[in-house]
Structures are given as structure tokens and as C-alpha cells.
Amino acid sequence: MRWPNETLRLVGKIQEFKGKQDLFKQQQPEILEALRDAAVIQSTESSNRLEGIVINTNRLSSIVQKKVQPQNRSESEVAGYRDVLATVHASAEYMNLKPGLILQMDRDLMQYVGNTGGRFKNNDNTITESYPDGTKRIRFVTVPAWQTPNAIDELVNDYRQDRELGAINELILIAVFTLDFLCIHPFSDGNGRMARLLTLLLLYQTGYEVGRYVSLEKVIEETKEQYYETLEQSSLGWHEGEHNLLPWIDYFLVMLLKSYQRFEERVGQTSDSKRQKGWKAKKVQEVINHMIADFTINDIQERCPGISRPTIQRMLNELGQDNIIECINRGRNARWKKL
Secondary structure (H helix, E strand, C coil): CCCCHHHHHHHHHHHHHHCCHHHHHHHCHHHHHHHHHHHHHHHHHHHHHCCCCCCCHHHHHHHHCCCCCCCCHHHHHHHHHHHHHHHHHHHHHHCCCCHHHHHHHHHHHCCCCCCCCCCCCCCCCEEEEECCCCCEEEEEECCCHHHHHHHHHHHHHHHHHHHHHCCCCHHHHHHHHHHHHHHHCCCCCCHHHHHHHHHHHHHHHCCCCHHHCCCHHHHHHHCHHHHHHHHHHHHCCCCCCCCCCHHHHHHHHHHHHHHHHHHHHHHHHHHHHCCCCCHHHHHHHHHHHCCCCCECHHHHHHCCCCCCHHHHHHHHHHHHHCCCEEEEECCCCCEEEEC
16 A cells, blocks of 8 residues: 555654653653553553443452452453453563464453353354444444454464565554454454454554553543544455555554653653652642543542552642532542532
8 A cells, every 4th residue: 555644644753752762761760650550550441441341440440459359240351451461561572473372362351251261253243333222233244253263364474474574664564453353353252452452562562662651542442433433434345355444544543642642741741840849739730720520539640640649639638628629529439620
């Protein structure tokens, strides 16, 4: 394909940000550690929530931190994602992309749910969209079950060969790999989550590490309408090889660029703030000033890397006493609003 100038511009901007990663690591290790901890929780929550798997925020944090055991299917799904995400974070460079690795990741993803993971689908499946009135429509008819093992073999071999040849930019290759994986839809469950985990793995293996510090899954959740729309646009004609890759590729690149911009912004803001006395209070106050609707402590913590949860809680209490904010819902799901 010939790539439009806008696509190449996006690739170039992301590569510029990639060049700054080592500088951030050298200068701000404590900030990166705080960002890493927040990103793990956000990634686990957002990737599961995209698939309709929602649990209490406090329970989710405890499960991610392995403080409690999962008690139902939703919590078991979250625990499986937590484990595979941790493996990718720790061992990406040693994880050789093969069909066997994909099966192993799926086995670990589904390990707490029952004996359902680690094997390709036995029955054909489709990608459907549900409407509020309960009706559904088929977005895409996936690869038949009997063809799935060969399709995954071909996908992995093509990706490895094209990456070795180096004729196509690695970011474009990863975007296309993700699209093809979702069109194959090789498992009976968990395909979206597996696609996002594999995307993170391939990005790490090509040196794009922003997903360690900013949740790509959260950026996708924030733009989920475009995510699903561009996937559908680029899957039309996929079985005949007549599909248009550009809608999905451009979405993928914009999502990654937004993640890098968020990364730089958070590291830079925290770094500048730390040079000033009382920077934590000023940072929390600044974040609250920009809140449009009511907010939770998690909303503040996400935007304040380097500031602990107890510290934020103390500052919220002080701001409440000063009549700057008001607690409108107490308890585990406490929420505040500006006055």
C-alpha cells in the first residue's frame, strides 16, 4: 500500500516520543514507578470494562494487588488479565511470538474461570453489537473454527517475516496484526482482551514502552466509539482481501500518540511541581479545578502520579473543611463535587 502523508506524520510523531523514553527513565524514576502502579490498575479495569466486565473499584484494586481472591466470574476474569499483563510487563523480551505462546496467554487469562482457556474455539462465532432495546446485529463473521489454527499460523508467520524484512514500519505491522487477530477471533471468549495484551507485547518488543506508564486500554476505552467503528470499517471485505486498512491504522496510531502525549504531560507536570514547596497540595487543587463533573479519589490519583492515596484523601478532607469541595457520596464509592 501507499501510505498517506497523515499516516506517515503520525508514525513520525510517535517515533519522536519513543526517543524521549530513556530520558524520562533517567531523570524521573520515582514518578515512573507511581505511573506504572496506576497504569496496571487502569489497564486491568478498562480492558475488562470494554468487554462488559465491571466490578467494584476497591475490589478491583485489591485483586490487582493480590490482597484478596476472586469470588465470582467477573473477578476471576480480572485476576486472569492481571496475571497475563504482569507477565508481559516482566518478560516481553523473552516471549517469542508463536501460536503456542498465544495459547499459553489465553490459558493464563482464563485460568480462574475454569478449564476453558488454552485452546482455539470449537464452534464458529461472530462479532455482534447489542442495542439498548435488546436487539443485536452482526458486525463481522469471523474465521470458521476449523480454519482457525491455520489462520493463526499464517498470521504469526507473516508478521515475523515482514518484521524481519523491515520493509514496513513496525507500528503499521502491529496495527495490522491486531486487526487480523480480531477478524480471526480465535477463542470462544476473551478475544478483545487477548488482542490488547498481544498489542502491548509487540509494542514492547519493538521498543515502544509507553504502555508501562500510561494505560493504552484506558485511552481505548475513552475513545471506544472510534475503536469499534474503525475496526468495523477496516474489516469490510477482509475475507476477500479487499478491506481498507487505513481507518483502523490511523485510529491505532492516534491512540498511541495520545498515550505518549499523556505520558510526557504527566511526567513534566509532576517534575515541575516538585520544584515548588507544597507542590502536592497545589497539584491536587489544580486537578480539581479542571474537573467538570463530580469525581472520585481514583480520578484524582490517576492525574497525580507521585502522590499517595492517603495524602490525596487528607487533602480532600482539608478542601472539604475549607468549603472548596463537598462530599456527595460517602463510603467505598465516595464522590466529591466543587462548590
